[in-house]
Amino acid sequence: MCLAIPGKVLEITQSNGLRTGRVNFGGIVSQACLDYVPEVQTGDYVIVHVGFAISKVDREEAERTYQALESMGLLEGELPPPTADAAEKPS
């Protein structure tokens, strides 16, 4: 549960008063709170920990880190199961 996973912000909305992003983690789309990264815009990459973005990173770094976590088998249990939400293909 201690991992932080990079993903791309697809869309930003408000949810119960919190700034919330739809974030694509290597094909799995999930919600993340963006209140701690007020500078982040749609299309930016963020590092997400337990549903909260804690920092903004560049795309190259995000992709590299995601692959490293995946290759170490560390993503299991860190992301919710895929939803019916249509995922954007990783670019």
Add this chain to the structure above:
Amino acid sequence: MKYIDEYRDERIAHGLAAEIRQLVTRPCVLMEICGGQTHTIMRYGLDEFLPKEVELVHGPGCPVCVTPLETIDKAIELAACPDVTLVSYGDMLRVPGSSSDLFRAKANGSDVRVVYSPLEALKIARSNPNRKIVFLAIGFETTAPANAMTVWQAHREGLTNFFMLASHVLVPPAIRLLLRSPDNRVQGFIAPGHVCTVMGCQQYEELVSEFHVPIVVGGFEPVDLLEAILMLVRQLEQGQARLENQYVRSVTRLGNVPAQEMLEKVFEIADQKWRGIGTIPFSGLRLRGEFAAHDAEKIFGMAEIHTEEPAECISAQVLKGLKKPTDCPAFAARCTPENPLGAPMVSAEGACAAYYRYRRHKVLV
């Protein structure tokens, strides 16, 4: 070498390791704090790739592992109440309490649910107004802002059925305790990259000057860790003690200020018990008085529980870097991830679980 072959920046890794070998002239003991870093070290066999002079010991940076036995027992007790839904992260379910765990509590009929984010616990509270939702909130400074925002949000929405059973731990007081211990062997620390992403690395400057110990903030990939080790070895060989930041692509000196502000609003610093270690002064966070209506310990009037760890488990010494998991007679025999004696064998970030996953065959042959 076979371990490092799997990493695509093999040449960089080899270059760093060669540089460490060239620099090092005497034995040194280095500790990585974070369980995620321990996992990378074991997965890629970085410790075996280093010259024999450099010994890596593993620190207490696994929040699941240091959550006190009492907290697990209290969670199991609360989960047994017919009107309570106990919510937590998946890792917590199999952590052994004194006589049971949350997984068994669930099997025996308690309403125990797993979430990936504390905000999901709020959703459960909103849609089940007649049930009391208790979120077992654990974590270091990386996780605490998420838990803080959740309480803040529950307070703002007036969710009177949301409660937090909290066990938050802070890294700098734990490093201070290790350095003050008469049996300390650690000469340099790799500070946890994501804790520092939130808190900034400035917090560690004080420790460096107080104890004249080198600290390098490190990332989580093999090359990150080798680079952090090189930076520590270089400082030790030159007789220096400075704070350096290897993980510059995520960590700044000041950290994530909005997250720190939320922590400050919701929590106050308190003494905190760490499983296997004991109480460390000012090493935890408790809810401020204005959020008492969401504080499970206060609302449910929980009595103090006296607990004892299994005598056979050496996790206390493992968490302090005094012993390796493989020094334990129970390792991979009476203690396995399926039947753990102590928490470090449960969590994916626990040192015992990392050794079990990557090293047990060496021990058993």
